Amino acid sequence: MTAERTATDRIAGPLPGLWQGFSATLSRDCRLRFRRRSELANPLIFFALIVTLFPLGLAPDSTLLSSIAPGLLWVAALLSVLLSLDGLFRDDFDDGTLEQLLLAPQPTGILVLARIVAHWLTTGLPLALISPLLAVMLSLPGHSMDVLMLTLLLGSATLSLIGAIGAALTVGLRRGGVLLSLLILPLYTPVLIFGAGTVRLAIEGAPVAPWLALMGAMLALSLLAAPWAAAAALKLSLDG
Amino acid sequence: MAFESLADFWAMNGYAVYVWPAFGVVLGSLVAFALYSVLEQRRLLRHVAALERRERQRPTARPATDDGETT
Amino acid sequence: MWPIIHKLGSPKWFYTMSGRWLPFLWGSGTILVVLGSLWGLAFAPPDYQQGDSFRILYVHVPAAILAQSCFALMAMCSLIFLVWRIKLADMVAGAAAPFGAAMTFGALFSGAVWGVPTWGTWWVWDARLTSMLLMLFLYLGIMALRGAFASRDGGARAAAILTLVGVINLPIIKYSVVWWNTLHQGATFSLTEKPAMPASMWLPLLLMVIGFYLLFAAVTVARTRNEIIRRQPTARWVRALVQGGRHGL
Numbered sequence: 310m311t312a313e314r315t316a317t318d319r320i321a322g323p324l325p326g327l328w329q330g331f332s333a334t335l336s337r338d339c340r341l342r343f344r345r346r347s348e349l350a351n352p353l354i355f356f357a358l359i360v361t362l363f364p365l366g367l368a369p370d371s372t373l374l375s376s377i378a379p380g381l382l383w384v385a386a387l388l389s390v391l392l393s394l395d396g397l398f399r400d401d402f403d404d405g406t407l408e409q410l411l412l413a414p415q416p417t418g419i420l421v422l423a424r425i426v427a428h429w430l431t432t433g434l435p436l437a438l439i440s441p442l443l444a445v446m447l448s449l450p451g452h453s454m455d456v457l458m459l460t461l462l463l464g465s466a467t468l469s470l471i472g473a474i475g476a477a478l479t480v481g482l483r484r485g486g487v488l489l490s491l492l493i494l495p496l497y498t499p500v501l502i503f504g505a506g507t508v509r510l511a512i513e514g515a516p517v518a519p520w521l522a523l524m525g526a527m528l529a530l531s532l533l534a535a536p537w538a539a540a541a542a543l544k545l546s547l548d549g
Numbered sequence: 550m551a552f553e554s555l556a557d558f559w560a561m562n563g564y565a566v567y568v569w570p571a572f573g574v575v576l577g578s579l580v581a582f583a584l585y586s587v588l589e590q591r592r593l594l595r596h597v598a599a600l601e602r603r604e605r606q607r608p609t610a611r612p613a614t615d616d617g618e619t620t
Numbered sequence: 621m622w623p624i625i626h627k628l629g630s631p632k633w634f635y636t637m638s639g640r641w642l643p644f645l646w647g648s649g650t651i652l653v654v655l656g657s658l659w660g661l662a663f664a665p666p667d668y669q670q671g672d673s674f675r676i677l678y679v680h681v682p683a684a685i686l687a688q689s690c691f692a693l694m695a696m697c698s699l700i701f702l703v704w705r706i707k708l709a710d711m712v713a714g715a716a717a718p719f720g721a722a723m724t725f726g727a728l729f730s731g732a733v734w735g736v737p738t739w740g741t742w743w744v745w746d747a748r749l750t751s752m753l754l755m756l757f758l759y760l761g762i763m764a765l766r767g768a769f770a771s772r773d774g775g776a777r778a779a780a781i782l783t784l785v786g787v788i789n790l791p792i793i794k795y796s797v798v799w800w801n802t803l804h805q806g807a808t809f810s811l812t813e814k815p816a817m818p819a820s821m822w823l824p825l826l827l828m829v830i831g832f833y834l835l836f837a838a839v840t841v842a843r844t845r846n847e848i849i850r851r852q853p854t855a856r857w858v859r860a861l862v863q864g865g866r867h868g869l
Binding site for chain 3: 471474478479481482485488491492494495496498499502503506509510527530534538541542545546548
């Protein structure tokens with residue numbers, strides 16, 4: 310009886326709901342990303358490389374390095390996220406999967422949000438997790454490590470969300486890479502400022518809770534607006 | 550009048566190097582935009598007139614349309 | 621309601637109506653800017669602290685105000701274009717962007733030049749200058765994105781979306797830069813916050829600001845008219861315009 314009903318449901322039943330569409334897109338994207346392990350590691354290697362370049366370019370002086378460490382780690386993380394953005398929609402645009410995404414019965418914004426979450430899980434989250442390792446190399450004071458990780462967790466999610474708008478706007482263009490950074494970097498500045506500033510305050514021992522809350526507010530705002538803007542941008546990229 | 554003479558005015562009490570370039574760039578860009586938009590209009594209208602002349606020689610080629618939107 | 625919107629959105633109606641306003645806009649704007657410049661440069665008393673270098677204020681402040689107003693206008697037009705698909709709104713947004721970028725650059729340049737006598741250096745990471753610089757990058761991004769698309773409609777919609785994202789971000793950028801500036805205890809001396817200016821100083825500034833607004837309107841209208849002709853070179857009314865020789869200004 311139940312088997313019969315599920316069979317008919319599958320044929321004529323209600324369309325898959327919001328949550329089903331979201332989780333299906335999320336799991337598909339995560340699976341695809343984990344299959345390409347080398348691409349998965351690229352942003353992390355890039356992050357580590359930039360952080361390595363700075364002591365070489367400046368001086369191996371630990372007081373100097375620890376004073377610039379918050380900004381340096383944040384700029385490096387921001388650039389790694391930026392580097393990974395072009396792949397957010399590019400492959401699926403080329404093979405036509407993106408059109409299927411727009412034709413799906415669920416609102417496009419929800420499905421785009423699932424892709425952004427998958428992007429964050431494979432770039433922002435690992436970046437935040439390995440950041441203490443690189444922070445030690447830059448002799449960042451130990452008591453600010455947790456704040457650094459927290460700001461990177463909150464901030465990189467905002468970066469993925471804002472970046473998705475830029476990636477969606479430029480996905481139809483042949484040489485969108487440079488343009489993407491021109492569009493997105495000015496919009497990234499508030500996240501950079503609050504992220505690095507909060508870590509610096511934590512080093513000085515000042516209370517950081519209000520600034521973490523502010524970064525949470527930025528994340529909430531971009532969660533509300535960015536998926537829909539990115540969906541509208543995807544639509545026009547496929548029309549054009 | 551805040552200055553004694555015209556030479557004083559040009560010298561701006563030693564601040565001429567700062568005051569005049571600032572005014573030059575901002576007011577200059579205003580003048581440039583005004584000139585450019587007027588010249589561009591002349592060019593466009595000449596272009597439309599040329600299109601029409603060409604059409605009159607070949608009357609069937611591209612008739613005028615109501616909205617004339619081209620993309 | 622709808623007939624009015626359609627009439628307002630009709631390029632032909634806009635072209636004929638704006639032809640009447642345009643000479644007035646050019647004329648009054650030019651007169652006000654010339655009067656304001658002369659008054660500000662020659663007749664306003666020098667500042668007790670900064671001497672004659674404060675006269676840069678008379679171009680710096682109007683340029684900065686116009687840079688922000690221009691972004692606001694572009695955002696409004698982008699919203700109208702995205703919601704109602706009125707092409708005229710997109711033409712206005714496209715016509716205004718380069719002017720806004722030029723005014724932003726003008727405000728930055730005059731601010732940097734002003735910085736030499738007051739701060740002793742060309743560039744200080746002051747909150748106002750920094751947020752202006754970021755706004756210039758936003759303007760350049762919007763213009764570059766519009767140009768990058770092969771289809772006109774694609775570029776227009778992309779630029780409109782980016783403009784709206786930018787206008788939501790601008791206050792956040794501004795606030796974050798101010799916070800960052802206080803964090804560093806940088807330059808506390810601000811260029812434009814002055815204790816109670818006398819009328820002989822702020823009246824010419826008022827003239828300049830109004831004059832800049834009028835010229836901004838004139839440039840935007842003139843560039844929009846050019847864009848209309850560029851997009852519809854074969855429309856009947858454009859033909860009639862060329863034959864009748866009523867070019868307007």
